[in-house]
Amino acid sequence: MKEKNKRKIKVEDRWLKLDNAALIYPSAQNNEWNAVFRISVKLKEKIVPSILQDSLDETLNRFPQFNMSLKRGIFWYYFQNRRTFPNVSKEILHPCQKIELGSYNHLFRVLYYDKKISFEAFHSLTDGTGACAFMECLITSYLMKCGNKLDLKKINYSPLDKANEEEIEDSFIRYADLKERSKHTGEKAFKLVGTKEDRGILNVVTGEIEVENLKEIAKRYDATITEFLAGLYFKSMLISQKDYNLKNKPFIISIPINLRKYFDSKTLRNFSNFINVKLENKHFESELSEIINIVKEQMKQINKDYLMKNINSNVHAQKNFFVRVLPLWIKNFALSFSYSKFGENLYTTNFSNLGNINISDEFIPFVDKFEFLIGSPKYNGVNFSVISFNGKAELTFTSSIKEKKIEREFFRLLSSLGGKITLSSNI
């Protein structure tokens, strides 16, 4: 989507280095794909585009670190602030289309459709937490401009707050002590089989369920919601893929971990790590309860030490002198190769649980629901994401394969366990 009629603003020249987690995404992109995710909010009234535009301008004054473009240096990419604000646009295409990364393009877009506002961002810019903060500020501004009264003291990110430097820090660099490092010994994961959709088509199926309902089911397995859903996801993948040659490769779910829960940080740039939860083929016939226990066992290893080793390992690679002095085009080539060999190859799918969105209760009268979508991966077929607000959880599958077997098995299993599910979709 081309940006048109951008309005000029007066700002000081500002540039930022990419944070540690952001480095891989520009190199991994190709002609048709890059890593994009989406946070949407469905309000109770129809969206007025002109008011949304004013709100976006106000929000970008609060979060100048989002008003950036990506530029090429000799050795690394960097963010350069923009002297224009982007326009909001009507949603007409499938979610999470590629975001073009030219010097004159923003790294996010704001879309509207009916009662829904969507914020789509290139993953180098921010992670789920940063996107939620941006969205909170955007809807606060929007609702107030629509004439609603909100108590700004109860809102985490108000448009009247001043921009905060702590929200711009690279927390990876701050916390890495480079003492102990994790040893990445990934093995190739099973790839989901299915008929690929054309690039740009993303099938979305969202199941809405009461959080209490979900908690009660998870409690039966003595598991957290994340552990239970990961187990159920494994089970539905196994059932739906059992007709294909499973090739002795394990099913691996990559689960992002919000590092802010373990390391004090106010940053709204990337600050997450991940754990690859594995199901060996000897467990392929296991019952759901056994699978959930396997997930629980692996999730136990997440602690500050484990995460610190991962951070150290990544930051160490970034700080290596020989890596630093390599020209960007060689880095691009190497990172693109390593993304194809050691990135998506090491997991079958992504499962990201943002949990209960950390947002003020002030929004309850105006907001119907939030949604969180992971864009189509470069090589893998299906992603699963969860977000909850006001006692309702939205379980969303985004898929670039035509068959709906996994979604079907997942929601049928959840329903058979007592889940009361309402589906919505773009299909």
Place this chain on the structure above:
Amino acid sequence: MNRCDRCNVDVKTSSNCPICGRYCGEEFTAREYPVYTKNRQISGFVIHVIFWALLAIAVTLTVCEILFMKKFHISLYFIVSMLAIDISVLLPIKNHWSFNGSISIVSIITCGLIVFIELYSKTFGWGVYYAIPFFVLAMTIYCLLTIIIKKYDKLDCLISLFILALISTALFVYNLVAKGVLWPSISVFFTSWGIIVTLFVLISKRTKKEIAKSFHV
């Protein structure tokens, strides 16, 4: 609200169950996503058509020349020109190259093509004396106008201006040594380096910062 009895779920936004396709009724609320229009990659499609059309013409021309005229003349011009168009026009459009990248590749390839035509047609001189200098001058002025009209940053065309200046220097030196027609290459030499020096003077205050950005390790 619609209900799919097969999946045991409520269906909110469509008359068919999104996961099994079963028809469940018409009691659904408003859609949550738009009805999509096909996002056709028109530029990609056009590029493919142009590429295959050029290739087809080149092959036909070559075969005809070899079969009927028993020589290889016009078709070589065409094959080299086709390669030049591929590299300098289709490739940058397809891969969304930056302004700097596109201008640089167009300049280098066009100059190379002119020299090839000169040499192959045994009419050497008109290219290096007149055509290439005027072409480089036109591209330099185009870069300058882009900065002024599109309000690009002064540094955003620097690489392409630098490459154009290098070409003009090479021309100037060649024409000086070979005692060719000098005035076109002298004009473009001074214009291109003059523009670069002016830009550097204009950004002198932020030079340190720009170097820090571009060279940070």
